[in-house]
Every structure is written in structure tokens, then in C-alpha cells.
Amino acid sequence: TTLTRNRQYGQDMEYFDSYSHLKIHHEMLDDKARTLAYQTAIRQNAHLLTDKVILDVGCGTGILSMMCARYGRPKQVYAVEASDIAEYTKDVIHSNKMSDTVTVLHSKVEEVQLEESVDVIISEWMGTILLFEMMVESVLLARDRLLKDGGTLWPSTASLFLVPCSAQKQYGSKMEFWKDQYGFDLSDLIEIAKEEFLQKPVHNHILDPADCLSEASRILNIDMRSVRREDLEQIDLDFEFTVQKSGTLHGFCTWFQVDFEGLDQSIHTVYLNTGPEHELTHWKQNLFLLDSPLSVDKDDVITGQFNLHRNPEWRRHLRVLLRFRVMSSSNNLKVPDREKLFYVWR
Amino acid sequence: TTLTRNRQYGQDMEYFDSYSHLKIHHEMLDDKARTLAYQTAIRQNAHLLTDKVILDVGCGTGILSMMCARYGRPKQVYAVEASDIAEYTKDVIHSNKMSDTVTVLHSKVEEVQLEESVDVIISEWMGTILLFEMMVESVLLARDRLLKDGGTLWPSTASLFLVPCSAQKQYGSKMEFWKDQYGFDLSDLIEIAKEEFLQKPVHNHILDPADCLSEASRILNIDMRSVRREDLEQIDLDFEFTVQKSGTLHGFCTWFQVDFEGLDQSIHTVYLNTGPEHELTHWKQNLFLLDSPLSVDKDDVITGQFNLHRNPEWRRHLRVLLRFRVMSSSNNLKVPDREKLFYVWR
């Protein structure tokens, strides 16, 4: 319907507009772990990029396209960018004397027409909880329409990790805070504090590995070559954790890893992991705080589901339904089913 | 006109709405230097608050009103709050058993009708560059309409400070950044970086005292008892600085001080200073970056104007026109007149 189209149009405008500001590009470029992972993948495969046709989906300031042009000898790099930064990216490519190789297309990738199909699609599409913004959908559409059979996608796989964790400082500063301020009791504000601070994940959490209550679990692994768009509408994931040390469970944390497979078997896979044991990235980690924390003991087992659903209306937004229970090591039910819905962000 | 009234209405809604969220109240309460300055003023004057009528303009969560009720023995505290937090503040007052003394009025202060005039107006109205949000106007209107002759305003005076400074890290990370990223030249983005990062002051700057190029100057001092609202429409301020050490002038920094005079002569004045030599507050310092830095030498003299004008249309917003020149110690013109307009925030 026209209404649906208009709504989708408005959502895309909101999304692309945010990338017409430099701040977000500054943050991404300034994220060395992120940008150098792409650079390493390109450099390790440089000799195999000779004469290849490369498509950079959402090229931003053009950094990945320029890396491909500099380190490989590609026939052509198509650098596609829907936001208005594209007009400046054209100048950047020109100033770096790469206009022969890199062609900037100011367009949605869904609307570009290329004269040839491409050997490699490179894109940095990852967001909060891996999928927020759902830019991955544009990459998959480009794959189906523009990538040669047997072509390469960078990243080639993407995984989501989950861990139960303590977060005393965050929970305390947002919730316990109201119990006593300067000797006064502000507990009447706790209800709205819950609504305001706990309904959405904390997107810029920095997880201390010491706060992990168990080993992290890889709950999702996407093969970019085979995943279908419809597979990403509703992703229902099971988890089971064995508690490794007694402590307070304040919630669960997520992060992701993406892999860049080599263009042939001889090349090592390069990976970018945004977890707490790795260099901090601009994605940080994402914390899902429970409304009320609970105590867990060593060898307790936490089982449940992490249901990651696309918002049917705001298509770039997600909802996470978290359900879990805790069993003691002697298999008694310690904490019966709990359930909480999170908005990311609508 | 109706149009003007509607526009003003929309601006007020935007403003009050931001205070209906807890985040901003959390930040203010968490600012101990701020909140304890008010507490100290109240406690030092506690014995003089007996039987007084106090008006708290923009009471938020009610913290200052409760301090007045706890430490003094006021006849009555009127706690006025226009944002929707007021409904929760009523509960807070009730839970703290202060409903006899503290009356929460969910209203703009311009619209409250009191049965009596008040002895003391207490308010935390200060914003970025002291005046942003122009909440001070509501305090002055309350003063003219509701304060007894010879009554007390807390704060009683407010000053703005200015200093020329270096800010290599901030300037470098926003401007020089683009000259080389991963071996590529992104200088074509510098023009939009200027527009995006330098047209507004950096509102959350933390000024290292070592980056001050001269003594700070108190360029404005407002006497809350006598200042008229119309005095604050266009504030044109002159400054003169003698450079104390050679270095790079990246811009100018502001911060403020407010004083709480005692209710009688025997009480020491309490002050809250948000400058770099004092405890960091949530206001931090405000940095006005020049488009291009310049070198200054010891004993150079920087003279100019800091013109702080209310946006005639967006009445809670400000514009700062900064003009200056640099003379050498031998009185030669080293840097002819420079001029730059800043938006705070529209």
C-alpha cells in the first residue's frame, strides 16, 4: 500500500540521514579494531583481488574501497552509498587519484544497475546486537542480484554471543540510586526508572570479563552465502549456561564476531570479535538488564530463549524477548520462568 | 499573534518534556558539587529559615525543597515544577513525610497563584554558558511577582568566566583527523567537519588548567536581585587577556560561578564554581573552537568581545558572536580582527 511505502520511505530517510553526518563516520574510522580487520582481510587476499570486480555496500567515506584499490589490483570497485556523504566521497576518491578504479554511486544498493556482476561484496553492515539497522538485508539483496556464483562476501559469517553476567555498577547507578539521595528516599521514582533505563538494552556497555558468570555461548551463526532474508525476520535461539561462580545475575550481555574467509584455501580467515576479551570497538557490548537481579550459585544451570524479532512496523528496529529459568545443580527449580521484552529501539 | 504563541508553546513543550525523563534528574542529583553547594547554603542558613516561606522554582525531584524542610523550619515550601515529573515528586514528598511543609505545584511558575508572598526563592536554573535554556527568566518573573521586598534569591549572583586556551586534542581529533586515515587523504571532508563540529561550542569539554593561555576573566556578573529580563536579551561583553605562556590558541572556554549570600551578614557566602580548578560538575566547561588555530606568544594581548544574544525566535537558545584581535607586547597588530558566530544550539 501507499501508506506502507511511505512509512518505509520515512524510515529509510531517517536511517540514511544519520549517515550524512560526519560524527558516525568519524566514530567508525576511529575504531581501529574494526577498520584494521577489514584492512587485514584485504591485504592478506591482495594478490587474489587482481582483475576482480568489487562491490562496497554502504561505502561511507570510501575507506574500504580505497583499501581494495590500493592493496589489490581490482578491475573495478563500485562504492555504493545512499546517504549524502556520497557526494564528498566522490571528491575523496578523486583526491586520492583512484577515480579510474573506484566508482562512487550515490544510490541505494537496491537501485544500482551495474554492467557486470561482482566477484566480491565487502560491507560493514553490523550494528548493535549484530543486526540492528538491518543493513544486512541490503547486502543479501545485493548478493542475490549482483554477486557471481561462487563469489565472496566479506564478512562471510557472523555470530552472536550471549553470556549471563553481573552488572552491579550499572544496576546500582540506575536503580538502587533512588533509594537514598542526600538522605532522602526517592524510591517512588523506581517505577519510571525501570521504564526509562531497563526497557532497552544498554548499547554502550563495557563488560568486565570478571563479571561473566559462565562461559559465553555462540547462540547464532549466520552464513552470509546461504542465509535468506526471511530467516532473519524472527530468530529464536536457545541457550544453556552452567554457572561457573556464585554471584548476582543482573542480566545478559551480547557481542558479535564476523569472519572474513580467504579467497582461496591458502589464506587464513581473519576475524573481528567485539567481545570483552578483545580490543574495545565502537560497538562495545550490549547489556540486557533484568528488572530485579537474582543470586545464582556455582553449577546452577540457566536455560532459556533469546528471541530476536524484527519490528514488523519499524523495519530497522528489533525486539528481544528473553526467557529463562534457573535449575540448581541437584536439578531443582530455583528460579521459575522469567520473561522480559526489550526494545531495540522501537 | 497565534503563530508566535504556538511557536512559544512548542518550544516550552520541548523544553519541559526533556525534564519529564529521569535521566536529566539522575545527572543533576549525581552531581555532588552542584547539589551539596545548595545543601551547604541551606544548612548554613538553617536557623534563619524558621517560619519563612520558600519557593523552589523548577523543583524536579524535590531535592532542594526537602533540604529546606529538613534543615530549616520553614512555614511553607512551594515546590513548582512544570514537567510531568511533578506527579511523582508529589509521591516522593509524601513518602518522606513532608507533605505538611512542602506543597508540589505541577505548573509553570508563571502561572502559579500563591496565597502569600515568599521570603526566599531557591532555584537551580543554570545551563550551558550559564544562560542556555533561559530558565533564569522564569526565576526573575517569579521574583517580580512573588518575592517579598528584601527577600532572598538563591543563587544571589551569577558570573561568567572566559579564558583563551589550547585544545589540541579536541581540535586534532575533529579537524586534523581527516588529513590521514589509514594512509588516505580525507581532507575533502574538512569543510563539512567544520560545519558539523565547530559551529557550536563543545558543551562537555573538560578544560585542563595547563591549557589556559592566560588568567581567566570574569566577563559577566549578574545580580539576581536587580537584573531585568531585558538586560539578558543581548549581552555584549568586552575582554582583554595578557598571554602568560606561548602556545597555540585553539579557542576560548567558559564556565560560571553562582553565589548564595547569607540571610544575614553573619553567614558566609557559599559558592559553586564550575571552572577547571574546581570539582567537575555535569556542566563541565564549554569550548568555543576557532576554525583555524593560531600561535600566540607570552605577553601578547588578546582583546575582543563576547556577544551573547538570545535567539529572537527560539527563545531558549543563544548565539555567541566572538570577535578578537591579537597585539604583540610591542603593540603591533599580530592577528587582525577575527569573528566567528556560534549557535547554542539553534
Ligand SMILES: [Ca+2]
Ligand atoms: Ca554499523
Ligand SMILES: [Ca+2]
Ligand atoms: Ca540546569
